[in-house]
Structures are given as structure tokens and as C-alpha cells.
Amino acid sequence: MNYPYKTREGGATITIFVPYDCRNHCPFCINKGEYANPTGFSVEKICESIERMNAVTPYCDYVFTGGEPLANLDSLQKMLDKIPSTHKVYINTTLPVSEYQSEEDVVTFTRRNRDKITCINVSRHMQQYVVESNDQLLTRLAVPFRINCVLYQDYPAWALIPYLDRFGSIPGSSVQFRFDYTATTPDNLYEETGDQILQDLKKIAVYTGLEGCRMRCGFHFDYRGLEVTYHKTLPYSTIVEQDAHSGVTYAILYDILIKQNGDIHSDWDGTPLNLEAYRSAVFEAHDLKWLTQIA
Template sequence: MKHPYKTREGGATVTIFVPYDCKNHCPFCINKEEYADMTGFSVEKICDSIRRMDAITPRCDFVFTGGEPFADLESLQVMLDEIPTTHKIYINTTLPVSEYQSEEDILTFLEKNKEKITCVNVSRHMQHYVVESNDDLLARLPVPFRVNCVLYKNYPVKDLVPYLERFHKIPGASIQFRFDYTATTPENLYEEEHDKILHDLKEVARYTGLDGCRMRCGFHFDYKGMELTYHKTLPYSTIVETDPKDGVTYDILYDILIKQNGDIHSDWTGVLMDVDAYEKVVFEPYDLKWLERIA
């Protein structure tokens, strides 16, 4: 650690990489190579780190990702049980269904944990990178859900409206379109004029506003009453900034990672966190705010 830590009120989001793999090969995924050698991966060590983070920031958000969180429901349950109800919990998933795991298995699991799970973020891309469960399963989920879609490189623009119509008919659906975060820079984070995705969405949906912070932003739309967001975020999660009030330079953390072996990182770039120093973290108001709203 070069500088003392600062983060938003409540604490930085803690993303947990489950210690088991998925069967997908999405071209924009930078996590896949981490699962090539699973030596040292441990549910127990992850649980130790969950307890440590809960003790420091008892109201931070937790996100399960991978890998595929729902690929091992028993292990996921063990990790979920370690998180008190003071936290919001999000799960990134493809909702995998196979000969070994049925739709009913997933629904039973979610029903059991519906008081703890804030939202399930379901990957459904315009280009088929993964084996998808039936869309009808989304309508049966006993927890809130959001559809996540990475618009990767030369995505098929002609399929945009059919894609929106596909989910518009499912009660409770909203969609978050995502820019390829590996290509996001401070220079293009808020850039609009040359953003092809933004222009494509404005052609088919009503633009309603923009929110954002130092690290990420969201362009908001309405499509026939269904909420759409176009999300852009930087590929790292630490901002180095000097506070003009006290003259101290801080590492401002937006995301903390619990890796598959239980190690705690302070950034997506592989930086190990000084957990003892984080116990003395300075809090600031969250800088995410609406920058533009259109009625």
C-alpha cells in the first residue's frame, strides 16, 4: 500500500470469485485463465475473508462471480451463510441448467435464500457465447433479476430491437448493456460523440439521463416501460487522489476482491490489499450521482 485507504460510506463493494469454474468461454472474460489451475482454491478460506470484510464494513455490498456461482449450489450456500443480512448480495450468473442441475434446483435454492439475495444478474448476450437456460425461467425467479449483456466489438445492431422485445415480455425484466471494460479509459468513460453503442441505443429507446462517478457511469433509457442502462466502468478500481482538506493522498477503493484462494485484493489488477490498513479506512460520501435527468 502506497497511501492510506479511503472508500465510500458503507464500504467498497466486495466481489467474491467462487472457487469453481464455469463451462463457458466468453471472449471478453478475463477471469477464465484463473481457473486453469485451481490449486489452493478454498471455500473455507473465502469464508474467512468474508468474515474479515464483514467485521470491517458490516454494510458493504457483496457480489458473487466466477466462474459460475450456481455451478455448485452446496458451496454457494456455505458462502452465503457467512454473510449477515446487513449486506446486499448480488449474484452474477448464466443460470446454468444441465443433466446434473435442473431449473427446479435453482428455483429451490433461490426460494430458500430470497430474503438474502438482492438481485441476480443474468448474462444473456446478443451473440451466443454460453449455453442458456430457457427464458421462461426468468419469469419464475423468486428474487429480483437483471439481464446483463456485453455489447462486444462488432455486435449485430440489427438484432438489438429483437433482443429488447425478447425480454420486454418478461415481467420484472430490466437490461444493463455493458461496454467492454477492458477497452474503457478515463478519456472515453464519459465520451458520447463517438460512442457507437450510445448512438445505437438512442435510435431505439428513449434516453432518460446519466449518472456516474470517478470510476463508472450509466446512460439510462426507457424501452416501452422497460428500464435499460448502458454501463461503462474502468478496468481498475482504485483512484489515487489528494484530499484538499487534509492534504493527504489516498488510494480510493471502489471494489475489493476475494479471490478463489481467499486472498483479498484491493483492485482488479492483482494488487493485494493491506487488510490491517483497511481497518483504518477513511469514509467519504459516495460520489455516484445523477448528472443529467430527462423527464
């Protein structure tokens, strides 16, 4: 059934899948298959979709993912240039350098876009699945950064402390550990007692509180002055819910996707966004909030 849309103030986050692949093969990546056949991939079509979405929600957040956004700096720049300064922009990346792209190229790119990029989320997993650039490159970035680490299946819990010590020594670092979201359900989203990752973190870091909403949550810690978050999110971006006051049933959107060919989806399963209906979306206060906070 089709329901009217509801989303947070400012609009749902727009995630852009860049139209070029990475060279990595992370076992938890569900996007790799999409890049096997690049027929129809288009920077120009994505730029057109950015313009359409900006006309509807000119203050929403953008996330670039893939693939590898920083694998083609020229194409990424074209897409970034279409996003006005009213938006926050985040980039998910492994921070790649190669014979085709030097550290200096990456640093120069961040300098050129320091007023455009809100944060770079750098993937650094405890079990190495990719060729990593030097940690020293993190200190040269001209924009804020955060370290993202998926704790996948039988992660080495003994390596948590060395991992946190590694990034705790880098100025400006924070770390977000991520649960394998393909295994997240409404029943285990807020589970604590049976969550091994959460219990492992509580053994080595100071727990400072929980924030969350219908879709995702974050358990916060302090590790010797390093900000650490354990993040869990559901594997979809739309929740159908009846409004308690009006009785109207809404499709509540948390993420909108611009795919590699420019198509606009309202969920990760290929559901197309009804753009005309989204123009009339009802807005609600951002529901991500502190649920518990320990001084």
C-alpha cells in the same frame, strides 16, 4: 507508494470469485485463465475472508462472480451463509441448468435465499457464447433479476430491437448493456459523440439521463416501458487522488476482491489489500449520482 485508504460509506464492494469454474468460453472473459489450475482453491478460506471483511465493513455490498456461482449450489450456500443480512448480495450468473442441476434446483435455491439475495444479474448476450436456460425460468426466480449483455466489438446493432423485445415481454425485467470494460479509459468513460453503442441506443429508445462517478457511469433509457442502462466502468478499482481540503493523497477503493484461494486484493491486478490499513479507512459519501436527468 502506499497511501491511506478512502472508500464510500458502508465500505467498498466485495467481489468474491467462486472457487469453481463454468463451462463457458466467452471471448471477453479475462478470468478464464485463473481457473485453469484450481490448486489452493478453497470455499473454507473464502468463508474465513468473508468473516474478516464483515468485521471491518458490516454494511458493504457483496458480488459473487467467477467462474459460475450457480454451478455449485451447495458451495455457494456455504459462502452465502457467512454473509449477514446487513449486506446486499448480487450474483453474476448465466443461470445454468444441466443434467446435474435442474430448473427446480435453481428455483428452490432462490426461494431459500430470497431474504439474502438482492439481485441476480443474468448474462444473456446477443451473440450466444453459452448454452442458455429457458427464458421462462426467469419468471420463476424468487428474487429480483436483471439481464446483463456485453456489447462486444462488432455487435449486431440490427439485433438490439429484437433483443429488447424479447426481455421486455418478461415481467420484472430490466436490461443493462455493458461496454467492454477492458477498453474503457478515463478519456472515453463519459464520451458520448464518438460512442457508437450510445448512439445506437438513442436511435431506438428514449434517453432519460446519466449517472456516474469517478469510476463508472450509466446512461439510462426507456424502451417501451423496459428500463435499459448502458454501463461503462474502468478496468481497475483503485484511484489515487489528493483530497482538496486536507491535501492528503488517498487510494480510493471501489472494489475489494476475495480470490478463489481466499486471498484479499484491493485491485484486479493482484494488489493485496492492507487489511490493517483498511480498518482505518476514511469514508466519503457515495459519489455515484445523477449528473443529468430528463423528465
